[in-house]
Each structure stands twice: as C-alpha cells, then as structure tokens.
Amino acid sequence: GDSVTQMEGPVTLSEEAFLTINCTYTATGYPSLFWYVQYPGEGLQLLLKATKADDKGSNKGFEATYRKETTSFHLEKGSVQVSDSAVYFCALKDYGGSQGNLIFGKGTKLSVKP
C-alpha cells in the first residue's frame, strides 16, 4: 500500500542554519504531496504542497520539489529561526486510491537553538 518515509528526528540546529528533512514515498497512483507542521499544543497546519512532478511548493521560506524519478519531496529552508521549532509531517494524497485520504509519515521534530 501507499506509504511515506521521512527522516527520524529529533533534529537540532542553530539559528540561521540550513535545514533539510528527507521524505520519500510509495504510491500506486499519482499522488499529491504535502508538508504539514505541528506547533506544540496545536493541530496540523498546511505548510506547502505540490500536485505534479517537478512542481515546487514554497511558503515562509520553506521549499520542497516533487521528484517523481526519485519518489521524493524533501523539505528545505535556507536559514531557520527559533520560531520554526515544531514537528514536520510529510504526507501524500493518492487520487488513484479508493479513498483519497492523507497518508502521513511519522514526523520529524525540529528544535532550533538561538
């Protein structure tokens, strides 16, 4: 079945460091890909998305490119801030599946130190 694998955390960085969180997926159809962020005590918020190969999603300085050839959707940010500390979830929505629900990775906790 469909699945999402993302790098395990926690990831600890200093402010202004470069961030990469790896995400790869397996899907039977042609999925849309998402990154969600969960701040402490809150629900999930959509960070960015991409619906087809080579699309780049971007928001708040974060970027991810849909790579069909490597089945990847890695999240990057050039300079992280303390306020970026949160748990990041990679997810897919497979329109070829029977339900079209979101399938999430396990999440990667990011801590940014001043």
Next chain:
Amino acid sequence: ETGVTQSPTHLIKTRGQQVTLRCSSQSGHNTVSWYQQALGQGPQFIFQYYREEENGRGNFPPRFSGLQFPNYSSELNVNALELDDSALYLCASSLAGGRGSGANVLTFGAGSRLTVL
C-alpha cells in the same frame, strides 16, 4: 472565516467506557475527516464523511463510528474504549474537489486528547 473547532480539548476515560468527540467544520467546507495521532506518530486516517455519509474508512474497527450533520459538523464515537485508544484525535475539514483546485486541502483542528486509564 472560522477555522475547525473541536471539543473537548482533553478528556480522561476508563477502559470499556464510550466517548463522543465533536467537530465544527471551517465555513464553506463540506467534507470532514477524522484522524488518530498516537504519541510520537503521524496521524492515521479513521474515516471521512461527505453529505452525511461515510465516504471512506481506514483500518479501524466498527467500534469507531461517526456522524456528519446537515451543517457539516461531525461527531466521532468510540465504544468499549481500550488503553490503546489513548491518542490525539484530529478533525479536518475540506471542500471536495479535483486535484488541481484548492479543494481537498485539509484544514485541521487543534484536536481532542483522549486518555484511557
């Protein structure tokens, strides 16, 4: 526009009891999905409701059931609670639509944290 609101935010139950969790959809959304997020894990899809009918279900037993009301709000009911049901339950609303539109993007509530003792 209002977001997705869930109630209660926290609750504690004992094994064998029943629980009802509630969700109000974001204004303009017609589809509601429920997810279970165990500690340290990603959310797992429970089921989805569209036009007051269940429109897809994940790998959860029948003691997990739901309702959607004409105003698109929803309830999640869990009977015969087990210890493993302890989790954060997330409700998400969306507007049904195709891949390329802004539809089908889920807006999540803050969740209801259930502890089963």
